[in-house]
Amino acid sequence: MTTLSIRSLKKVFNPGKANQVDALVDVDLTVEPGDFVSLIGPSGCGKSTLLRLLADLIQPTSGTVMMNGKSAHQARIDQDYGMAFQQAGLFDWRSVAENIELPLELKGWDKAKRRDRAHEMLELVKLREFADHRPWELSGGMQQRVAIARALASHPQVLLMDEPFGALDEMTREHMQAELLRICRAAQTTVVFVTHSIPEAVYLSSRVVVMSPRPGRITQIIDVGLGDARTDETRDDAAFYTKITEVREALRGIESTLAARGVDNR
Amino acid sequence: MTRARLRRVVMFVAALVAVACLWEFYKIIGPDQGGKAFGWTVLPRAGDRSMPHVWEMFARLGDVEASQGGRHIWQIILSAIWYSLRLVLAGFALGVIVGMGLGVVMSRLKLVERGLMPLLVASQTVPLIALAPLVVAWGGKLHIGSFTWEKWMSAVVLGAFLSFFPVAIGTLKGLNSPSAEALELMQSYAATWRQTLFKLRFPAAVPFLIPALKLAGSASVFGVLVSEISTGVSGGVGRLIIKFANEASSKPARVFTSVFGAVILGLLMAGLVAAAESRIMRNRPKEIPA
Numbered sequence: 001m002t003t004l005s006i007r008s009l010k011k012v013f014n015p016g017k018a019n020q021v022d023a024l025v026d027v028d029l030t031v032e033p034g035d036f037v038s039l040i041g042p043s044g045c046g047k048s049t050l051l052r053l054l055a056d057l058i059q060p061t062s063g064t065v066m067m068n069g070k071s072a073h074q075a076r077i078d079q080d081y082g083m084a085f086q087q088a089g090l091f092d093w094r095s096v097a098e099n100i101e102l103p104l105e106l107k108g109w110d111k112a113k114r115r116d117r118a119h120e121m122l123e124l125v126k127l128r129e130f131a132d133h134r135p136w137e138l139s140g141g142m143q144q145r146v147a148i149a150r151a152l153a154s155h156p157q158v159l160l161m162d163e164p165f166g167a168l169d170e171m172t173r174e175h176m177q178a179e180l181l182r183i184c185r186a187a188q189t190t191v192v193f194v195t196h197s198i199p200e201a202v203y204l205s206s207r208v209v210v211m212s213p214r215p216g217r218i219t220q221i222i223d224v225g226l227g228d229a230r231t232d233e234t235r236d237d238a239a240f241y242t243k244i245t246e247v248r249e250a251l252r253g254i255e256s257t258l259a260a261r262g263v264d265n266r
Numbered sequence: 267m268t269r270a271r272l273r274r275v276v277m278f279v280a281a282l283v284a285v286a287c288l289w290e291f292y293k294i295i296g297p298d299q300g301g302k303a304f305g306w307t308v309l310p311r312a313g314d315r316s317m318p319h320v321w322e323m324f325a326r327l328g329d330v331e332a333s334q335g336g337r338h339i340w341q342i343i344l345s346a347i348w349y350s351l352r353l354v355l356a357g358f359a360l361g362v363i364v365g366m367g368l369g370v371v372m373s374r375l376k377l378v379e380r381g382l383m384p385l386l387v388a389s390q391t392v393p394l395i396a397l398a399p400l401v402v403a404w405g406g407k408l409h410i411g412s413f414t415w416e417k418w419m420s421a422v423v424l425g426a427f428l429s430f431f432p433v434a435i436g437t438l439k440g441l442n443s444p445s446a447e448a449l450e451l452m453q454s455y456a457a458t459w460r461q462t463l464f465k466l467r468f469p470a471a472v473p474f475l476i477p478a479l480k481l482a483g484s485a486s487v488f489g490v491l492v493s494e495i496s497t498g499v500s501g502g503v504g505r506l507i508i509k510f511a512n513e514a515s516s517k518p519a520r521v522f523t524s525v526f527g528a529v530i531l532g533l534l535m536a537g538l539v540a541a542a543e544s545r546i547m548r549n550r551p552k553e554i555p556a
Contacts, residue, residue, distance in 0.1 A: 052450075055450075055454055057450050057453055057454060076453075076454065076456050077456045079455065079456065081454070082454075083450075083451065083454045085447045085450070085451070086447075087445070087447055089445065089447045089448050089451055091448075091466070091469065091470075092550055092551055093469040093470075093472070093549065093550060095549075102455075102465065103455050105465070106452075106455045106456075106457050106461055106465070107455075134549060134550075134551075136551040
């Protein structure tokens with residue numbers, strides 16, 4: 001079954017007012033199980049808005065989002081997806097394990113079952129010995145791994161991520177990307193991933209969705225085709241660079257049209 | 267930890283001694299009849315009647331009061347502290363409950379916040395002295411079954427009246443403190459309002475509640491003592507202050523022994539909140555979020 005099916009999606013903020021913004025228009029996208037789709041584009045292109053529409057955190061002006069054959073709303077109620085943000089957003093007053101247990105607690109799981117699952121998730125993100133630590137005792141990269149473990153705790157089929165590695169330094173970032181691929185493969189998760197970084201999008205994705213602003217829309221979908229087994233060597237691969245160039249040129253095309261229309265996009 | 271605690275105790279005692287020294291130093295250099303400049307008294311009188319010696323105050327603690335069944339002054343003060351402390355605790359508890367309740371309602375409904383907040387601010391500008399007799403009169407009109415309104419209940423209500431305000435403000439600010447992402451996270455879990463309140467908003471509000479509770483603690487002491495005085499509740503520290511103040515011309519140092527009682531009440535409340543703080547904040551980062 002198709003994991004995500006997005007049809008003629010449109011989102012207008014403040015409709016009919018002076019500050020009306022056409023955040024997204026004519027968005028069509030299909031995501032199959034096991035896909036890793038990155039959304040990339042200049043700020044204001046609506047990539048975070050699209051992610052929030054998929055998560056049913058905001059409502060579309062028109063069009064539909066279906067997740068696993070259900071409405072986005074039903075998918076949220078059923079916790080078909082997990083979510084991770086740029087800030088790990090762990091709760092200070094909970095231990096690492098208790099943070100991972102949070103979604104399970106809200107679903108009414110009993111304590112023993114929650115503990116088991118939290119430890120299973122900690123194993124997956126290689127933080128087993130940090131179960132009883134406090135979040136602020138962990139480095140930024142470790143916190144983000146806990147956030148991913150929390151997002152995957154209820155074993156959702158879909159993971160929605162909004163620039164999760166944006167606040168990390170370059171080395172940690174590359175390490176986290178490799179970790180994310182490993183984790184998602186192990187858990188067979190389908191991912192929609194918002195990013196600003198071209199190499200990150202190419203390294204992680206099976207498809208890169210290039211978006212452009214004013215109004216926010218999809219301009220191009222690039223198949224990456226680097227295969228499933230990606231390692232650090234992939235980053236030195238000629239094919240990797242070719243794809244980076246392809247995405248960069250797609251984004252440049254957007255920049256030049258915007259410049260021609262007199263829009264400052266910095 | 268114990269070392270840090272020891273240092274705290276030492277600093278506290280040192281501060282007390284410093285105040286006593288300052289007091290005695292002023293008595294040496296200050297003019298007995300007060301310093302006058304252009305006909306105004308600008309310096310307080312340093313005479314023994316206005317400013318008794320510190321040791322004189324402590325000596326009075328050992329006096330025997332014949333009218334109180336031959337008890338020592340320190341015994342009288344201790345029992346007054348015990349009496350007032352119960353009223354203070356009741357007022358504090360009531361204030362915290364009401365304050366938190368108002369905070370929750372205001373954070374839930376912006377409209378209520380806009381309507382209620384000016385009233386709450388205005389309520390705190392009403393002089394307690396003016397309000398106390400009113401509360402006594404209103405309470406006296408309450409007849410629910412065999413329930414009768416006692417005077418001490420008015421003191422509790424007025425203690426709560428002063429202490430609910432900082433708690434309401436702290437709760438409101440604290441409940442609204444979680445980031446947009448944290449709220450989106452709860453939303454993505456399809457968490458109910460109640461779940462979000464207890465799993466996110468309340469825990470996030472704790473660092474804001476601690477200073478609010480500190481204010482509420484001293485406010486409830488103030489509220490109870492002042493209303494003991496103005497409503498004539500006997501048995502507590504407030505009444506003792508008035509009683510000793512009336513005898514000040516003959517026994518000036520004795521007034522200060524009753525002030526000690528008020529100070530001890532305040533310290534007890536501060537200690538209570540500090541103990542709660544160190545328990546609750548034990549597992550939290552040291553910096554308080556802005």
